[in-house]
Amino acid sequence: xxxxxxxxxxxxxxxxxxxxxxxxxxxxxxxxxxxxxxxxxxxxxxxxxxxxxxxxxxxxxxxxxxxxxxxxxxxxxxxxxxxxxxxxxxxxxxxxxxxxxxxxxxxxxxxxxxxxxxxxxxxxxxxxxxxxxxxxxxxxxxxxxxxxxxxxxxxxxxxxxxxxxxxxxxxxxxxxxxxxxxxxxxxxxxxxxxxxxxxxxxxxxxxxxxxxxxxxxxxxxxxxxxxxxxxxxxxxxxxxxxxxxxxxxxxxxxxxxxxxxxxxxxxxxxxxxxxxxxx
Amino acid sequence: xxxxxxxxxxxxxxxxxxxxxxxxxxxxxxxxxxxxxxxxxxxxxxxxxxxxxxxxxxxxxxxxxxxxxxxxxxxxxxxxxxxxxxxxxxxxxxxxxxxxxxxxxxxxxxxxxxxxxxxxxxxxxxxxxxxxxxxxxxxxxxxxxxxxxxxxxxxxxxxxxxxxxxxxxxxxxxxxxxxxxxxxxxxxxxxxxxxxxxxxxxxxxxxxxxxxxxxxxxxxxxxxxxxxxxxxxxxxxxxxxxxxxxxxxxxxxxxxxxxxxxxxxxxxxxxxxxxxxxxxxxxxxxxxxxxxxxxxxxxxxxxxxxxxxxxxxxxxxxxxxxxxxxxxxxxxxxxxxxxxxxxxxx
Numbered sequence: 001x002x003x004x005x006x007x008x009x010x011x012x013x014x015x016x017x018x019x020x021x022x023x024x025x026x027x028x029x030x031x032x033x034x035x036x037x038x039x040x041x042x043x044x045x046x047x048x049x050x051x052x053x054x055x056x057x058x059x060x061x062x063x064x065x066x067x068x069x070x071x072x073x074x075x076x077x078x079x080x081x082x083x084x085x086x087x088x089x090x091x092x093x094x095x096x097x098x099x100x101x102x103x104x105x106x107x108x109x110x111x112x113x114x115x116x117x118x119x120x121x122x123x124x125x126x127x128x129x130x131x132x133x134x135x136x137x138x139x140x141x142x143x144x145x146x147x148x149x150x151x152x153x154x155x156x157x158x159x160x161x162x163x164x165x166x167x168x169x170x171x172x173x174x175x176x177x178x179x180x181x182x183x184x185x186x187x188x189x190x191x192x193x194x195x196x197x198x199x200x201x202x203x204x205x206x207x208x209x210x211x212x213x214x215x216x217x218x219x220x221x222x223x224x225x226x227x228x229x230x231x232x233x234x235x236x237x238x239x240x241x242x243x244x245x246x247x248x249x250x251x252x253x254x255x256x257x258x259x260x261x262x263x264x265x266x267x268x269x270x271x272x273x274x275x276x277x278x279x
Numbered sequence: 280x281x282x283x284x285x286x287x288x289x290x291x292x293x294x295x296x297x298x299x300x301x302x303x304x305x306x307x308x309x310x311x312x313x314x315x316x317x318x319x320x321x322x323x324x325x326x327x328x329x330x331x332x333x334x335x336x337x338x339x340x341x342x343x344x345x346x347x348x349x350x351x352x353x354x355x356x357x358x359x360x361x362x363x364x365x366x367x368x369x370x371x372x373x374x375x376x377x378x379x380x381x382x383x384x385x386x387x388x389x390x391x392x393x394x395x396x397x398x399x400x401x402x403x404x405x406x407x408x409x410x411x412x413x414x415x416x417x418x419x420x421x422x423x424x425x426x427x428x429x430x431x432x433x434x435x436x437x438x439x440x441x442x443x444x445x446x447x448x449x450x451x452x453x454x455x456x457x458x459x460x461x462x463x464x465x466x467x468x469x470x471x472x473x474x475x476x477x478x479x480x481x482x483x484x485x486x487x488x489x490x491x492x493x494x495x496x497x498x499x500x501x502x503x504x505x506x507x508x509x510x511x512x513x514x515x516x517x518x519x520x521x522x523x524x525x526x527x528x529x530x531x532x533x534x535x536x537x538x539x540x541x542x543x544x545x546x547x548x549x550x551x552x553x554x555x556x557x558x559x560x561x562x563x564x565x566x567x568x569x570x571x572x573x574x575x576x577x578x579x580x581x582x583x584x585x586x587x588x589x590x591x592x593x594x595x596x597x598x599x600x601x602x603x604x605x606x607x608x609x610x611x612x613x614x615x616x617x618x619x620x621x622x623x624x625x
Contacts, residue, residue: 009390009392009395010390010392011347011358011392011393012389012390012391012392013347013348013358013393013531013544013546014348014356014357014358015356017355054533055353056348056350056351056352056353056354056355056356056533056542056544057350057352057353057533057535057542058533059531059532059533060531060533060544061560079560079561081560081561082560085560096354098356214563215563215565240559241557241559241565242556242557242558242559242565244529244530244531245529245531247388247389247391248388248389249384249385249389249391249527249529250528250529250530250531250549251527251528251529251549251551251579252528252530252549252556252557254575254583255565256578256583257578257582257583257586262388276501277565277566277571
C-alpha cells in the first residue's frame with residue numbers, strides 16, 4: 001500500500017524529489033547537474049532511458065539521463081529553451097527538482113557484449129549516448145572496439161570537453177570529433193558528422209551502431225551507414241519527441257502507432273524502416 | 280439478472296428519490312434546441328428522448344481540466360483526487376462503449392489511479408437511443424446497442440421504461456425504484472424490437488465495410504491523396520478532437536495560485552489536430568503538416584488505438600465530429616469509404 005492513494009496503486013504522475021549535488025555550464029546553453037534521490041535509493045536506470053524533470057509551478061520536461069548506472073547518483077544535461085529549463089539553469093547545489101522515471105526503452109547493453117560499437121553523436125545527442133559510452137568504459141573488457149564520433153555545430157558548443165580530451169587519450173577507444181563551422185581555436189575536422197563515417201576503422205557491417213542527434217541528422221547518417229553497408233538491424237537510434245506523460249497515455253510522443261516514451265526512445269532501426277513518421 | 284419495469288411517473292419518482300438521497304446525478308438536459316450532460320436537479324429536467332449531446336459524457340470520466348497534484352512552487356507535490364461519486368444518467372450505447380474503451384486504455388500498461396479511482400465511483404446508467412441524431416452512424420460502427428459495460432440500461436418502451444440492472448452498483452441503485460414490476464415477455468419483445476431497429480436505423484452515414492476491416496484497410500492507405508485533399512480545408516481547430524467521445528490525449532500544465540506560493544498540476548484535454556501538438560522545445564514540430572495531423576486522427580481511430588484494446592475500433596459513430604467540423608471534412612465514414620473504393624489490396 002503506498003501513501004499517495006488508498007488502493008495500493010502508485011500515482012504515476014507524482015514525482016519524487018532529488019537534490020542537486022554538483023552543477024556547471026558545459027557551454028553557453030547546456031547546464032549539467034548531478035543529482036541524488038532524496039529517498040537515498042539509486043534511480044535504477046539502464047543507458048538510453050530518460051526522466052521527467054519538474055519544478056513545481058513551471059512544469060515538467062523529458063530529459064535524457066547522461067550518466068552510467070555504474071556510478072552513484074545520476075546526471076542530466078538541460079538546454080535553456082523555455083521557462084522550465086531557464087529556471088533549472090538557475091539552480092544550485094542543495095536545491096531540488098522533481099523526478100519521475102526512469103522511463104522508456106534501453107540500449108542493447110547485453111546484446112552489445114563482445115561486439116564492436118560505433119557511437120554517432122550530433123550536438124546534444126552526445127548526452128544520452130554518454131550514458132552507454134561510460135557504461136561500456138566501466139565494463140571495458142565486455143565489449144569490442146569502441147569508436148565515438150562527435151559532431152558539434154560550432155567549436156563553442158562542444159560538450160564535456162575535459163571528458164572528450166580524456167577519451168582522446170585512451171588507447172582502448174577511438175574518438176573522432178568534427179565541428180560544422182571552422183574556428184580559429186579548432187584544428188580538427190570541419191564538416192558534419194557524416195564526414196567522419198568513412199574514417200571508421202571498425203568493421204561497420206558487423207558493428208553495433210548507436211545514433212543520437214538532432215532530428216535533421218538521422219536521415220543523412222542513416223544514408224551514410226547504408227552506403228557503408230551497416231545493416232539496419234545493427235543500428236539503434238535514440239529519438240526525441242514531446243513526451244508529456246512518460247507512461248504511454250497522453251499521445252504526444254506517438255510516431256504512428258509507437259509511443260516513444262515506452263516503445264522508445266531507443267529503437268532498432270530495422271523496426272522503424274516501415275514507420276513513416278520516425279525519421 | 281431480471282429486468283424491471285417502471286411506468287413514466289414511477290421513473291420520475293425513482294430519479295427524484297436518488298436526488299433526494301443527496302446522490303450526485305449527471306443527466307441529459309436540454310440546452311436551447313440541443314442537449315448536454317449536466318448536473319441534474321430534478322427528474323423533470325431529464326431528457327431521455329434526446330438525439331445526441333453536444334459533448335460526450337467523457338467530460339465526467341476525463342474532465343477537461345483535472346487536478347493531478349497540488350504543490351508549493353519550487354517545492355514538494357502531493358497527489359490529489361477528483362473522484363466524487365456520481366451517477367451518469369442517460370448515456371447512449373456508443374458513448375458507453377467509448378467509456379469502456381477508455382477504461383481499458385487507462386488501466387492497461389501503467390495504471391492511471393486518477394482516472395481509475397474516479398471511474399470506480401461512477402455509476403453508468405445507459406439508455407437506448409430513442410431518436411437518431413442528424414449525423415449518427417453508430418449502426419455502421421456496430422455500437423448502436425450495448426449488451427455490457429453498463430450498470431443499468433434503460434429502454435423507453437412507450438408507456439414505461441425497462442431497467443436492466445447488470446451489476447451490483449446498478450442493483451444498489453434500484454433500491455430507490457418504488458413500485459417496480461418485473462418486465463413481461465411482451466415488454467422484453469418491445470425492447471428487443473427497439474434495439475434491433477437501432478442496429479440498422481442509426482445510420483445517417485453508411486460505412487461500406489465492417490468496422491473490423493478498418494485496421495486492414497489502413498495498412499495500404501498511408502500515402503493516399505485523400506489526406507491532403509481533405510486537410511487542405513482544415514483549420515487545425517481541434518473541434519473534432521474536443522467533441523470526440525474516444526479522444527483522450529491530454530496535456531499536463533502547472534497552474535500557480537494567486538498567492539504565487541502554491542498551485543496545481545492539472546491534466547487538460549489536448550487534440551492531435553492542433554498545430555503544436557507534437558512540437559518540442561526548440562520549436563521543432565514533428566507533425567507540422569495539416570494532412571499528417573488529419574491522417575493521424577483517423578489512423579488512431581481505425582488502427583493505432585484498436586491495436587491497444589483488442590481490435591475495438593476507436594470511432595463509435597456518434598457523428599459529433601461531422602456536426603462540429605467547420606470545414607466539413609471530419610466525417611470518418613467519407614474518408615474510410617473513399618479508401619475502400621480506391622484500395623489497392625484485399
